[in-house]
Amino acid sequence: MYDVIVIGGGPAGASAAIYLQRFRLKVLMIMKDLGTLGKTNHIDNYWAFENTVSGQHLVEQGVAQAERLGVTVVEEEVIGIENFEDYVVKTTKNEYQGKTVLIATGQAKPNIKVKGFKEYIGRGVSFCAICDGFIYRNKKIGVIGNAEFMLEELEVLRNFTKDITVFTNGLGLPLHIEEEITEKLVTEPLCEIQGDEVVKKVVTEENEYEVDGLFIAIGTPSSNDFALRIGAFTENNYIVVDENHMTNVPGLFAAGDCIGGLLQVVKAASDGAHAAIAINKYLKTLKTV
């Protein structure tokens, strides 16, 4: 049983893990890979690095720093969080138990470069079938995605309507995914999302498709998806936390880009420190009960 399971190994996650470990807590940090920051080549504005550094260098240093201080680090992909008496974090390989969980998985909002996409977020464009599917019962729904996560969302949406179109936005569709789709399937790249007050249609080079709602289910589940599934509030696709970085679910904390604010490395690292201090205090209240 860990005191804290930190999901994410970037500036927020590793910074938190470092502080938590120094409080002599039992800390597990789960990271899928080096994350978005790991793909960034030039960082000039993180204080105390004279020369330009790569995001990969920073993330690797942070992980090594956490490990040196005693944090257990595993490279696994988290596929679910459950909250009974304690937390159970499921990865593709293992299950881990923790008294608290810190979500620090970075910017949660997947971005697709299609005209009209940003404009219609919250006005027909949704990131969560469980949250918004009900709004579109018996209506025309589009789902954008090409992998397992899209199938999960599709499964949820089938409860609400039969009129569903799956858009791969030009991405390849693995055979085992394609076999699961009984709906209309559009594999052309999207050109534009159109509407008036709300989304009305999806335009490709060759066609137009009427939709009332459009669900984005690209890639793997985001931090938000996990948060939402165990009842944490989100707003504008960011996880909502209080001044102690705790969500509305007791013991579930979040830090870094996934809670919004300034989307900068130094702010995420600072978030991690703040969250760690709050988690340490929270764990002490558990002991006295």
Added chain:
Amino acid sequence: MYDVIVIGGGPAGASAAIYLQRFRLKVLMIMKDLGTLGKTNHIDNYWAFENTVSGQHLVEQGVAQAERLGVTVVEEEVIGIENFEDYVVKTTKNEYQGKTVLIATGQAKPNIKVKGFKEYIGRGVSFCAICDGFIYRNKKIGVIGNAEFMLEELEVLRNFTKDITVFTNGLGLPLHIEEEITEKLVTEPLCEIQGDEVVKKVVTEENEYEVDGLFIAIGTPSSNDFALRIGAFTENNYIVVDENHMTNVPGLFAAGDCIGGLLQVVKAASDGAHAAIAINKYLKTLKTV
């Protein structure tokens, strides 16, 4: 004329200067020395440094980073800030003009290791003659200090009462300072500050001295002293800022330990980034007027 004059070269100041410079602003950073952090040997919890680093290393890297990006850095001691149409920052050597000023001079609260000191802060122990002197008119006042700044505070306090005792707390008193003191002078080290609800007396090894108020004027003027002198609000000896890191004085910003909150390197660096973004926005509003 600088767009921004940053006072302080630690994590908050240098981080802000780095961001400001990248906004293509004209930035001057004034630092007296490597500051409190520069005297710290072991930093383990600033994200992305695998091994323990010294505070000196971090501060020097941050300054070099700021200089590499184009920030003008001078090592001078600031002795005053004035606010007319623009800001004038006076150092022991020069005067600089700026459209805005960022105070990032670190923890403002001087600390003396005397029993009872912390207990009576705000209950008779004060850090600002201009702020609190009036409370003690015609009462017994003690002033702790041994240098120019103590004389400045003494000068202010003489307006309120004649019953003043100067305590050097065992520190050496330069002759040119001693010559200016016409008050009672106690050079023994202090043992304890005593009282009930409020301060009542200062105890040394050999004697006890009754006081109604005790002013701390050790070392050089702190960030707070500057802030107060141009009308910025402070609370519990921290500079009060809004969500944009601006004080109540337009164009005067503050970041890092001097505004309180978590007194950690990463938080100060994050403050700097936030303040820089706010200053950049503020400067744009000036242009449109």
